[in-house]
Structure formats: structure tokens, C-alpha cells
Amino acid sequence: MTPVKGSPITASAIPTAILAAMTIGVALAFATGVNGPILMAVVFVFTMAIGVPIPFAAGIATVAGLYLADVPMTLMAQAAWTAFEPFPLVTIPLFILAGQLMEQGGMSEKLVNIAQKLVGAYKGGLGLVTVVACMFFAALSGSGPATTAAIGSITIPAMQEEGYRSRFAGAIAAAAGALGSMIPPSNLLIIFALVTDVSIPRLFLAGIVPGIVLGLMLMIVVFIISVKNGYGGTGEKFRWGPLLTAFWDGKWAVMAPVIILGGIYAGIFTPSEAAGVAVAYGLFVGMFIYRGLTWAKLFHAFKFTAIVIGSVLFILGSTKAFGQLVTLFDIPDAVLGLFQGLVEYPWLVMLLIGVFYILVGMWLESIPQIIIFTAVFFPLITSLGIDPVVFGIFTVMTCEIGFLTPPIGVNLFVAARISKITIEEISVGVLPLLIPYMLMILLLVFFSDWVTFLPDMVYGPQLR
Template sequence: MSDMSNPKPRTSLAPVLVLVAMIIGVMVAVLGGANGPILMAVVFVFTMAIGVPIPFAAGIATVAGLIIADIPMTLMAQAAWTAFEPFPLVTIPLFILAGQLMEQGGMSEKLVNIAQKLVGAYKGGLGLVTVVACMFFAALSGSGPATTAAIGSITIPAMQAEGYRSRFAGAIAASAGALGSMIPPSNLLIIFALVTDVSIPRLFLAGIVPGIVLGLMLMVVVFVISAKNGYGGTGEKFRWGPLLAAFWEGKWAVMAPVIILGGIYAGIFTPSEAAGVAVAYGLFVGMFIYRGLTWAKLFHAFKFTAIVIGSVLFILGSTKAFGQLVTLFDIPSSVLALFQGLVDYPWLVMLLIGVFYIIVGMWLESIPQIIIFTAVFYPLVTSLGVDPVVFGIFTVMTCEIGFLTPPIGVNLFVAARISKISIEEISVGVLPLLIPYVLMILLLVFYSDWVTYLPNLVYGPTR
């Protein structure tokens, strides 16, 4: 249930790898050294098409490229070492663990209760509650699928009991849960920062406003559909008393993002240190304040984190080598030459990249997508004058659409499992909720100054 999980069932890879090895041998003999990038692309696409998991597919394609370019295989190990070396990488497992501790410790229930008192009385009340609660929890988890699971497991059954169509209830949780990858702290923004050396605090600040605006747009869509179908709404007037009481009861949950993000922006601690603070805070509140953390839940949180970060490191190692080989083959320069006629139209280049990212995101998981294609497109967009921070937000926004499109739509799988419906059914239900994401991408392409306003205000303009 994370950005890094693979929803497809595991199969034996031995026969597949033998077949791929034979095909690589034939291609090396036929294509020759001048077509290394073509060989890599063909092998990568073919291995994914026959069901090889993404890290293995990237690794096999890298091996093919190394063979045809006559580069020592030690590049694989060296690339993995450099991928694991950056200290900020420790931020990811710590934020994953912190999100698990806060979910298991009872914070998600407190946030849902606050959202219920805030917007629950309106038409589509529980749907609006789901969006607002996901926005709150996104500031704790750093993960889109984890946010979907934490909030959806509470609100989806409640929406179904209130008469919401199951595919709509699941679609709300899936689309709002994707905010976990935009509203900081975001694991995907951290990955983008590690690949490009863009400042993590700048990216975090830049993700706040787009995340909130996107959440409000989702609420508008949920309200319109709910009003049309007569879903929910008690008709009671909003009252400050119950809301303030809910805030007081959930004050420890509300204070978590204030302490974590406030500490980063105030310069009290770095993002890596903030992740450690988040773990300590989640552990303390879960065990001693809300008392929701049992030893069994604590073990589950550590186990979940170990499994996820293990898959992350494996993906990082193989895709980092793939990305390095992309650079060695000078593919970014070839891409730049390809777009040479469009240098006067940066908006068109961004639109084309966005369409490409969305299509790729339907088949590729978010972390390898960021690592592999950022190496290709980042030099291009920065040469066109696009702010690196804007491109980071743009990249993660397209990945969020990938969470919501089959066949590798992780959020859809999580929400469908909770809703007890098929992936096909929830894929139809999520279609109207993709409209705000598409509108946000258009906003980022045609008017992006508002994205960098907060980072520039706090840290000064990018040099």
C-alpha cells in the first residue's frame, strides 16, 4: 500500500529471464553498437510487456546497454552504491514508519472526526470528509496509497452504508489519497530531489498550495456528483462548538504536521531530522496519548516499513544504473535535438512531456518513472527556462494520475480492495475525479509563478 508496492502477483522469473537473455543476445548481434539506446528501449518495453517486474526490467535493459557499449558490469554495483549513498535517503523509511505509527496509533480516526464536524453536514458530506481527511493525513504519511488505505478504510464502508455507489466511494478515497504524494512531506518529491539535487524544503513548500487547491477542486466535483445523485448530507447547520471540540480532541494529530513541517521551514531541523522527529512523535502519541499502538501494531508498522524500503532500494539500485547509462549514451542531448524546433514554445514541450508521463504512468510505477525519465527530460526543460521546482511538482502531479489509471494504478487497487469491487468498476468511477488533476497540470504549464511563490518568499528566488 505504498508508492513503491507492486500490485501484480509474483510469478517465477527463471524461464522469463532465460528468454530475455536469448533475445538480448540476438539483438546485440543484429543492432550493433550504434543502436544502444534503441536496444535498451526495446528490451525495457519487451520485458515489462511479458510481466517482468519494473526493477528487473530496468536491470535487464541496463545489462543489454552495458554489453552493446562494452562497459564493465561493475557499473551496476557502482550505480547502486551511489543511489544508496545520499544521506537524505534515510528520510523515506523514517516518514513511512512515522505514517504507519500515526495510522496504527489512532490519528487517522481523529482527523476523520475533525473533517466530519467541518464538512459532514453538506451534500456528499462523507465524500467531502474523505477529501479533507486525506488532505490532513497527507501531511503525515508522505504516500498516496498509504493515505488512501488509512482514510479509505474508515470512510469507504461508511459511505457505502449511507447509500453511496461503491465505485464512487472508492474513487473518492483513491483520488483524494493521491494528495499524499503532493502535500508535504512527500516521498516522491524526496526522490525527485535526490535525482536532481533540487532543495527538498523548496519542493515541500511548493507542494503545499497545489495540494490544497487540488483538494478543493476534488471537493467541488464530489459535491456536484453527490448533489446530483442525492448522496448524504444531514441538512444540519454548521456549528463552531462541535468543530472546536473535535479539534481539541484531535489536537495531537493536528500538531504533527505543524511540528514536522514548521520545524523544517523555521530551520530548526533538516528534512532528515524532521523524519526522525516524526517517528518519535508518532510513537509517543500512539503509545501514551491515544494508546492505540499495541506491540502487535508496532511490529506491523516496522515490518511494513522494512518491506517497503527494501523494494525502494531495489528499485533505486537498478533504475539508477539505467539512468546513468541513459546519460552515458547522451540520450538527453538527442531529446533536446528532437525538440529543437519547439524551443520557442516551452508550454508545448511541457504538454508533450505531460502526455508522455501520463501514458507511461499507466504502466510504470512512480519511483522508476521519476528516476529514469527525469534524467532524460530535466536537462531539456531547464534549458527552456522552466523552474526546476515547478518541474518537480509537475512530475509528481503526473505520477498521481498514474496512481489512478489502470493497469498499475496502486491507489485504485487499494480502494477497490476496501470497497470490495473490481478494478474495472472503480476505474470507471474515478474518471470524473481525474478532471481536477488535468486542470492542475494545465495550470502548471501555462501559469506556474504561483507554485514558486512560497519557496521564493521563504528562501529567495532560485539562482
């Protein structure tokens, strides 16, 4: 996760963004019979498109809606207070700090070394190493952009030296880094849980299998492209000895997700307490075991966490009020009315929502996207009998595609900076790696029981 300074929307994208906002607003206005949705949608997207930071754009749109609805402006302050009140919110800064401590402390290098011994000898070995290492680090960081930065900063230069095309090397790190938002602990899953009151442990368990399956699908695509282009591969046979040695050398890094997630699922501590344990563990290992944490790196970790959580709190405060005003305008009921003719086809509703989320994710950051639109679509989803946990995984999966599509594409910006190429080049390079994400969306829509298998096995079926 990176600080949200503003919307990097290009001038060419502004007409499209405004047209999309007006279309959505007009549709909702016809359904609700009021002009509030039109005003809020147009003001929100227009202010963001001209460079206003996302939290302030949401705040300005909310003020416009409050004025139109003749609601006291104190709703803004009250909404911000209620947004900051839930205790599980402390989980987010703690996991961000833990991920930073583990990255700065040297755990990412140990994980890359393990992945190198596991799959590095095959065609596209360094690409496969990047995917596997991102899967490991995703279980530590909880953030897609952080995973991309931590692993990509090590493997992208190595891939470039080995002859990988720069846009492909950067695209692998960006696509695999997005797994940080799916494999638990995931900051986006925590945000979804706070908005919907869905169980965080159930969401975490539900994210494991989709994250692993998606990682394997990415590895297949990387392998096929690497074979076609002759990238990498030493031809050495796989040997258990070097792998076991690497595992032993990196045992403290491997044990981190085991302790954190195992403690949650075993009922030893709550997700919030697990985040505190993760910070203590990362601090101890980084300073006394791997000795990679210096005072300068420690300061950087705290500074980075403070900047990110400051951005998150701004977003939560303003978008919480935005979401409440959405409810005040009866937009969820209007959406139910719009989809009334499709209630017999839940899969079609999910596909339409998925397409909408992907389009919105091209120009809206993931946290406000989840907060704002979950308030709109969650009542519809529950009325159709779709498992809220499945919808949570589905929502985060579409956000991951948003990480990989311009103009926002946070992961693309991170990987492009490391690769020293333009955002246009890496946007082309990532296209084949979007195929697994699209396939996962279809699997979630048409075959969802496998997603809830683990949480149902551990906690029992959820009554719906």
C-alpha cells in the same frame, strides 16, 4: 506507498506497452544513431509486461545496454552504491514508518472526526470528509497509497452504508489519497530532489498550495456528483462548538504536521531530522496519548516499512544504473535535438512531456518513472528556463494521475480492495475525479508563478 512486487499489466496491455516502447526506442535511435535505446526500451518493457518485477526489468535492460556499449558490468554495482550513498535517502523510510505509526496509533480516526464536523453535514458530506481527511493525513504520511488505505478503510464502508455507489466511494478515496504524494512531506518529491539536487524544503513549500487547490477542486466535483445523485447530507447547520471539540480531541494529530513542517521551514531541523522527529512523535502519541499502538501494530509498522524501503532500494539501485546508461548513450542530448524546433514554446514542450508521463504512468511505477525519465528530460527543462521546482511539482502531479489510471493504478487497487469491487468498476468511477488533475496540469504549464510563491517568499528567488 506499497511494495512493488511486479507489474500488474494485463495480457491485453502487453501489445500496447511493447508498441510504445519500440516507438520511443526507434525515435531515440534515429536521433542518437545507435541501437542501444531501442534494445533497452524493448527489453525493459517486454520483461515488465510478462511479469518481471520492475527493479529486475530495469536491471536486465541495463545489462543489455552495457553489453551493447561494451561497458564493464561493474557499473551496476557502482551505480547502486552511489544511489544508496546520499544521506537524505534516510528520510524516506523514516517518513514511511512515521505514517504507519500515526495510522496504527489512531491519528487517522481523529482526523476523520475533525473533517466530519467540518463538512460532514453538507450534500456528499462523507465524500467531502474523505477529501479533507486525506489532505490532513497527506501531511503525515508522504505517500498516496498509504493515505488512500488509512482514510479509505474508515470512510469507504461508511459511504457504502449511506447509499453511495461503491465505485464512486472508492474513487473518492483513491483520488483524494493521491494528495499524499503532493502535500508535504512527500516521498516522491524527495526522490525528485535526490535525482536533481533541487532543495527538498523548496519542493515541500511549493507542494502546499497546489495540494490544497487540488483538494478544493476535488471537493467541488464530489459535491456536484453527490447533489446530482442525492448522496448524503444531514441538513444540519454548521456549528463551531462540535468542530472545536473535535479539534481539541484530535489536537495531537493536528500538531504533527505543524511540528514536522514548521520545524523544517523555521530552520530548526533538516528534512532528515524532521523525519526522525516524526517517528518519535508518532511513537509517543500512539503509545501514550491515544494508546492505539499495540506490540502487534508496532511490529506491523516496522515490517511494512522494511518491505517498502527494500522495494525502493532495489528500484533505486537498478534504475540509477539505467539512468547512467541513458546519459552514456547521449539520450538527453538527443531529446534536446528532437525538441530543438520547439524551444520557443516551453509550454508545448511541457504539455508533450506531461502527456508522455501520463501514458508511461499507466504501466510504470512512480519511483522508477521519476528516476529514469527525469534524467532524460531535466536537462531539456533547465535549458528552456523552466524553474526546476515547478518541474518537480509537475512531475509528481503526472505521477498522481498514474496512481489513478490502470493497469498499474496503485491507488485504484488499494481502494478497490477496500470497496470490494473490481478494478474495472473503480476505473470508471474515478473518471470525473481526473478532471481536477488535468486542470492542475494546465495551470502548472501556463501559470506557474503561484507555485514558487511560497518558496521564493521564505528562501528568496532561486537563481536560474
